[in-house]
Amino acid sequence: MTPDWSLLPEELLHAISENLDNCFDVVHARSICSSWRSTVPFPSCLLRQSYSLPTFPIEKEGFFTIEKIPMFLFRVRSHSAALAAVASPSEYVLGGIGRRDESDDHMMELPRSPPLECSVEFKIPGSESDPTLMNMLDCQIFPLGHHYRMIGEEPKDYRGLAFLPLNKEGGEEGGGEFVVLLSYSNVLMALRSSEMRWMRVTKISKASCSDLVGFRGRFYAVVLDREIVVIDPYSLDVTPLMPSQALRSLKFLVPSGDDDELFLVELIIPPSGVLDFGRFKCRVSRLDDEEEDGKWVEVTDLGDRVLFIGHLGNMCCSAKKLPDGYGLSRNSLLFTNGPGNVSYLYKYGVDTGNVEDDLSFWRLSRENRVTFLSTYPVIAFRVEC
Amino acid sequence: AFVENIPEIYILSLLFFSPHFLYLLISVSVLTMDPIPGLSKLTVSSSKKIVLNCSDGKSFEIDEAVARKSKLIADMIESGCDGPIPLQNVTGKTLEKVIEYCKRHVVEFGPSDEDDEEAAEKLAIWDAEFIKVDEETIFHLILAANYLNIEGLLSLTCKTVADYIKDKTPEEVRQIFGIENDYTPEEEEAVRKENVWAFDPNQ
Numbered sequence: 001m002t003p004d005w006s007l008l009p010e011e012l013l014h015a016i017s018e019n020l021d022n023c024f025d026v027v028h029a030r031s032i033c034s035s036w037r038s039t040v041p042f043p044s045c046l047l048r049q050s051y052s053l054p055t056f057p058i059e060k061e062g063f064f065t066i067e068k069i070p071m072f073l074f075r076v077r078s079h080s081a082a083l084a085a086v087a088s089p090s091e092y093v094l095g096g097i098g099r100r101d102e103s104d105d106h107m108m109e110l111p112r113s114p115p116l117e118c119s120v121e122f123k124i125p126g127s128e129s130d131p132t133l134m135n136m137l138d139c140q141i142f143p144l145g146h147h148y149r150m151i152g153e154e155p156k157d158y159r160g161l162a163f164l165p166l167n168k169e170g171g172e173e174g175g176g177e178f179v180v181l182l183s184y185s186n187v188l189m190a191l192r193s194s195e196m197r198w199m200r201v202t203k204i205s206k207a208s209c210s211d212l213v214g215f216r217g218r219f220y221a222v223v224l225d226r227e228i229v230v231i232d233p234y235s236l237d238v239t240p241l242m243p244s245q246a247l248r249s250l251k252f253l254v255p256s257g258d259d260d261e262l263f264l265v266e267l268i269i270p271p272s273g274v275l276d277f278g279r280f281k282c283r284v285s286r287l288d289d290e291e292e293d294g295k296w297v298e299v300t301d302l303g304d305r306v307l308f309i310g311h312l313g314n315m316c317c318s319a320k321k322l323p324d325g326y327g328l329s330r331n332s333l334l335f336t337n338g339p340g341n342v343s344y345l346y347k348y349g350v351d352t353g354n355v356e357d358d359l360s361f362w363r364l365s366r367e368n369r370v371t372f373l374s375t376y377p378v379i380a381f382r383v384e385c
Numbered sequence: 386a387f388v389e390n391i392p393e394i395y396i397l398s399l400l401f402f403s404p405h406f407l408y409l410l411i412s413v414s415v416l417t418m419d420p421i422p423g424l425s426k427l428t429v430s431s432s433k434k435i436v437l438n439c440s441d442g443k444s445f446e447i448d449e450a451v452a453r454k455s456k457l458i459a460d461m462i463e464s465g466c467d468g469p470i471p472l473q474n475v476t477g478k479t480l481e482k483v484i485e486y487c488k489r490h491v492v493e494f495g496p497s498d499e500d501d502e503e504a505a506e507k508l509a510i511w512d513a514e515f516i517k518v519d520e521e522t523i524f525h526l527i528l529a530a531n532y533l534n535i536e537g538l539l540s541l542t543c544k545t546v547a548d549y550i551k552d553k554t555p556e557e558v559r560q561i562f563g564i565e566n567d568y569t570p571e572e573e574e575a576v577r578k579e580n581v582w583a584f585d586p587n588q
Contacts, residue, residue, distance in 0.1 A: 003524035005562040019547030031555040096585030117554040
């Protein structure tokens with residue numbers, strides 16, 4: 001009896017697809033034949049959950065649409081013909097992914113018969129040539145978690161948002177309750193899905209919040225770039241949560257995975273007058289929320305992660321599966337905001353060559369030069385090995 | 386159990402010559418007569434055999450401990466099934482391989498933690514060699530593991546199939562497993578269009 005794999009029972013196909021950690025492999029499995037397509041579930045991490053919320057301020061009629069967008073880092077692995085011009089083993093593309101049919105932003109006419117395997121529309125940064133389809137099998141793919149973004153026209157003074165599902169069980173499929181925080185330049189508004197109306201978070205003074213993050217049932221925010229607070233999603237109570245050793249620094253909150261870890265990166269402002277970007281240093285801590293209040297614990301390594309901080313948001317990728325020698329090394333930070341289009345990775349304990357310097361900080365590592373090839377709509381960069 | 390073979394007359398004669406053997410005689414006779422059901426299981430190594438009958442007529446006799454790796458069989462034993470167990474959905478060739486897996490995976494004691502780690506590593510290496518079979522055998526193994534409810538074998542086979550799918554185009558996977566592309570041309574176009582993604586515009 002020749003085996004008919006297309007007739008594999010549902011529970012077995014489910015068990016097999018659970019072993020595929022790359023969600024695009026699951027999409028491929030679904031593309032094999034019609035019975036597999038109807039049995040193998042579409043990967044939930046690629047579902048762009050959408051939420052309709054009333055607008056604030058209420059002058060305008062209508063709704064805000066907030067979408068949950070999966071973020072990925074692609075390492076371009078092999079030389080595909082289209083990328084031959086700039087191809088090298090250490091090229092990376094970072095961005096949010098969506099179904100092409102649903103996106104309005106079409107760069108190109110689709111070829112008459114696009115490939116069966118997953119590909120993503122991509123314009124080679126800095127070159128004149130036409131956009132092309134980058135084959136995902138040519139890339140090593142790192143999931144970076146999800147971001148929530150407002151679709152369509154953003155209201156005036158809008159700074160950012162954070163989304164927190166309240167009961168995890170129903171939350172993932174969009175069935176559960178949630179709380180959304182919207183940050184404007186001088187006010188922070190909150191909305192509970194059970195009530196669908198905006199309330200002011202009064203305990204935050206007229207100061208803007210950057211880096212709003214929902215993590216393990218609470219909101220964390222950076223106020224005025226300097227102070228960290230915890231906001232309870234039910235009571236909207238605001239409590240400060242600062243590192244025990246205060247430093248004059250710009251603070252960034254970086255979530256890892258799905259409620260996996262929360263990192264605090266502090267970019268330490270050098271004493272007045274010195275604006276040499278090269279002399280900046282960072283301190284990194286992780287949130288230890290075992291106890292009720294939570295505290296920041298300084299770390300010297302990131303558990304083999306790479307942290308990205310910048311205009312597309314702050315996120316983390318696990319570099320465990322990244323082979324050595326491909327530029328982006330584990331336990332490093334990359335600021336994608338610039339200035340300029342050349343930067344370096346921050347690593348812990350870099351020797352500055354200056355005897356007076358305390359080496360127990362994260363500093364720019366001159367060995368890993370990063371050249372940004374594009375920052376819109378994706379961040380494309382090359383890292384020297 | 387070595388005393389079973391000593392003829393009773395010999396024991397009786399020893400009895401006459403030494404009172405110490407009285408105790409031994411009583412113990413031996415109690416043991417051999419097995420007045421307490423199941424007592425023989427405690428004193429003799431557990432070698433109760435289970436017979437499995439396959440769909441194609443083949444029969445296998447295996448230790449109960451090995452048979453119990455299958456939750457299906459274990460449940461049947463629990464509910465009093467004593468005679469040969471019929472397995473309609475498994476052929477002899479497949480069952481032989483399944484039994485090989487179960488025999489290797491019957492839990493063995495490790496006196497210390499270190500041994501357990503080393504034993505686990507050795508087991509993993511054995512598993513990797515065990516599953517190096519053609520896709521037809523894997524197909525039968527995965528269905529058998531599912532039907533017989535053997536957790537370890539099920540996860541090993543599922544993981545192996547997943548490894549065949551990883552990093553491959555759908556067409557390559559079709560070839561490996563001999564799956565026919567049963568999409569109509571319109572359905573195929575729809576699938577292809579759905580597999581094109583776009584980067585989210587960054588506002």
